[in-house]
Amino acid sequence: MARHRTHSIDLKRQVAQDYLAGETLHSLARRHDQSRNLVRIGIQKFEAGAFDNEAGSGDRVPKAGSEARTKAEKRDYIRRHRPRGISVAEGCRLLGIARSTYYDKPATRIDDTALVETMATISDSFEAYGYRRMQAALRHRGFVVNHKNIRRLMREHGLQPRRRRRYIATTDGDHELLIFPNLAKDIVPDGPNQLWVADITYVAITAGFVCVAVMLDAWSRMVVGYAIGRSIDVRLTLAALRSAIEKRKPPPGCVHHTDCGSQYAAGRDRQALAEHSFVGSMKRRGNPYDNAKAESFMKTLKVKAVYLMAYETFENVGADLP
Structure with missing residues (x-):
């Protein structure tokens, strides 16, 4: 065998x-x-x-x-x-x-100590950053972190956004002047100089406030005109409008959309619109969504520039904001 x-x-x-x-x-x-x-x-x-x-x-x-x-x-x-x-x-x-x-590369856990140090550095430079902007800033620095983890760390380490606000109303809608109908709600611009949107805001300084009027092209959201002054009246809004006209030279029929404040409803402002063949448009009272693009720009201006600088004088604002 x-x-x-x-x-x-x-x-x-x-x-x-x-x-x-x-x-x-x-x-x-x-x-x-x-x-x-x-x-x-x-x-x-x-x-x-x-x-x-x-x-x-x-x-x-x-x-x-x-x-x-x-x-x-x-x-x-x-x-x-x-x-x-x-x-x-x-x-x-x-x-x-x-x-x-x-x-596939195995995921490596990010050290919370290094992450918090980086977040603190970002927060020192941009104290108004919330968790969304913090996540984007961390991604630019090579940290890919879940937004829930960022919110937790910001809460635990006192890195919540800090905003200095002194509110003051910029729209005086209590008047009997003529109001344009809201034409902007039906317009979807597909090119420049079809729809302009405007708004006014305040910049706090040590001795009070500085007034800023801004004009945006709704298609590109580019600032086409602005004016800075010590008082909020029709002279400020007219200065912003004239600077935009001089810069862009819009064709007849461009829609000029604003809030229903007395500055924009004043006779001098309406006359300037008629002289340059603008079509007037105003948002409804108490509805910020009707002029959302201008409102959003003002918020971004405050968060990314004004709140971080803590301006002291009118000259500081005039030298830095443009």
């Missing part, structure tokens, strides 16, 4: 690797004096990870074979044990994972 022969794990592994490298079953069976069926069984065991018993405990194959492994375990196994004759694509196919999983 023929004696039963045993083959080492190393030999079985080498046979399977030679097969996967391209050698045929017939050639392998002849070279190693084995039956083709035995060679085939060895290859199947190799693909299932059954020849890894000599590896450390972290590399052992579960009883269920490769199917019981997570994608991360399969990826790590391919990286450490892939034979030279097997490509990455073939190794991923054998273990049932996408090739992109092999190249």
